[in-house]
Amino acid sequence: MSQNEIESNVVAIEKYxxxxxxxxxxxxxxxxxxxxxxxxxxxxxxxxxxxxxLTIGELSQKMSLACSTITDLIDRxxxxxxxNREKDEQDKRIVRLVxxxxxxxxxxxxxxxxxxxxxxxxAGLSDDDKDILLRNLKYLYxxxxxxx
Amino acid sequence: MSQNEIESNVVAIEKYxxxxxxxxxxxxxxxxxxxxxxxxxxxxxxxxxxxxxLTIGELSQKMSLACSTITDLIDRxxxxxxxNREKDEQDKRIVRLVxxxxxxxxxxxxxxxxxxxxxxxxAGLSDDDKDILLRNLKYLYxxxxxxx
Numbered sequence: 684m685s686q687n688e689i690e691s692n693v694v695a696i697e698k699y700x701x702x703x704x705x706x707x708x709x710x711x712x713x714x715x716x717x718x719x720x721x722x723x724x725x726x727x728x729x730x731x732x733x734x735x736x737l738t739i740g741e742l743s744q745k746m747s748l749a750c751s752t753i754t755d756l757i758d759r760x761x762x763x764x765x766x767n768r769e770k771d772e773q774d775k776r777i778v779r780l781v782x783x784x785x786x787x788x789x790x791x792x793x794x795x796x797x798x799x800x801x802x803x804x805x806a807g808l809s810d811d812d813k814d815i816l817l818r819n820l821k822y823l824y825x826x827x828x829x830x831x
Numbered sequence: 832m833s834q835n836e837i838e839s840n841v842v843a844i845e846k847y848x849x850x851x852x853x854x855x856x857x858x859x860x861x862x863x864x865x866x867x868x869x870x871x872x873x874x875x876x877x878x879x880x881x882x883x884x885l886t887i888g889e890l891s892q893k894m895s896l897a898c899s900t901i902t903d904l905i906d907r908x909x910x911x912x913x914x915n916r917e918k919d920e921q922d923k924r925i926v927r928l929v930x931x932x933x934x935x936x937x938x939x940x941x942x943x944x945x946x947x948x949x950x951x952x953x954a955g956l957s958d959d960d961k962d963i964l965l966r967n968l969k970y971l972y973x974x975x976x977x978x979x
Contacts, residue, residue, distance in 0.1 A: 692965050693950045697855070699968035701945070704852035706975045707845070722895040747870040752900055797849070802841045804974040812967055817840050819956065819964040820847035826952040827854045 711797035732790050736779040859945035884927040
C-alpha cells in the first residue's frame with residue numbers, strides 16, 4: 684500500500700496518537716526528576732516489571748545496549764534499592780534481576796501521574812464523548828491484539 | 832488528586848492509549864530488523880531529526896546515556912552513513928551531528944509502516960467513527976498543547 688492510498692484521516696489519527704502518547708510519557712516521567720532516576724534506568728525498570736526476573740543478558744537484548752552498559756545501569760539501580768541481583772532457584776549459576784518494592788512504587792507513581800494529567804486534559808470532553816473515545820480506542824486495541 | 836477520584840473511563844483511556852502506542856511503535860520498528868539499525872540508533876536518529884544539529888553532549892543528555900556510549904553509537908551510525916559529524920559554521924571547535932539522507936529515509940519508512948499498520952486496523956471502523964475518533968484525539972492533543 685503506498686502512502687497516497689492511506690486516507691488522510693488515518694494519517695492524522697496516527698499523528699495525534701503518536702504526539703499524544705509522547706506528551707503523556709513526558710508528563711508521567713516528570714516525577715522521575717525528583718527521585719534521582721534516569722530515563723534508561725526507568726526503561727530498564729519497566730522491562731523488569733513487564734518481564735519478570737530477566738538476566739543481564741536478556742535485559743541487554745531488550746534494550747539493545749551492551750552488557751557492560753547494562754551492568755553499570757544495574758549497579759546504580761541496585762545501590763538505589765530499585766532492583767536486586769538474585770540467584771535462580773533452579774540453577775544457582777544464573778543471576779536474575781528482581782524489582783524491589785521501591786522500583787514497583789516508582790512505576791506505579793508514573794502511571795498515576797499519567798492518569799491525573801490525562802484526566803485534567805479530558806475534563807472538557809462531555810461524558811458521551813469520553814465514552815465514544817474509549818469505545819473507539821478499545822475497538823482499535825482489540826483489532827490490534829486479535830491476531831496475536 | 833488520588834487515584835480513586837479519577838474516573839474509570841479515564842483510567843481505561845490512558846491504558847488503551849499507552850498499549851496502542853506501544854504496539855504501533857513496535858510494528859513501525861519491525862522494518863528496522865531488515866536494515867541493521869539498533870533501537871538506540873533509531874532513537875538517536877529521531878532526536879537528531881527533531882532537534883537539528885545536536886552535539887554529542889546534547890544528544891547524550893537527551894538520551895541520558897554517557898558521552899562514551901553515545902560516541903560509540905555515533906561511530907557506528909557514521910559508518911552506516913546515517914549521520915555525519917560536521918564542524919559548526921560559526922565556531923569550528925564545535926562538532927555537530929547532521930542526519931544524512933539515508934537516516935531521514937529510515938525515519939520516513941518507519942512512519943509509513945505505522946500508517947499502513949494503523950490503516951489496516953482501523954478498516955473495520957465506519958467513516959463516521961473514524962471521524963469521531965480523529966475529532967476527539969485532536970481535541971485532546973490541542974488541550975495538551977494549549978498551555979505550552
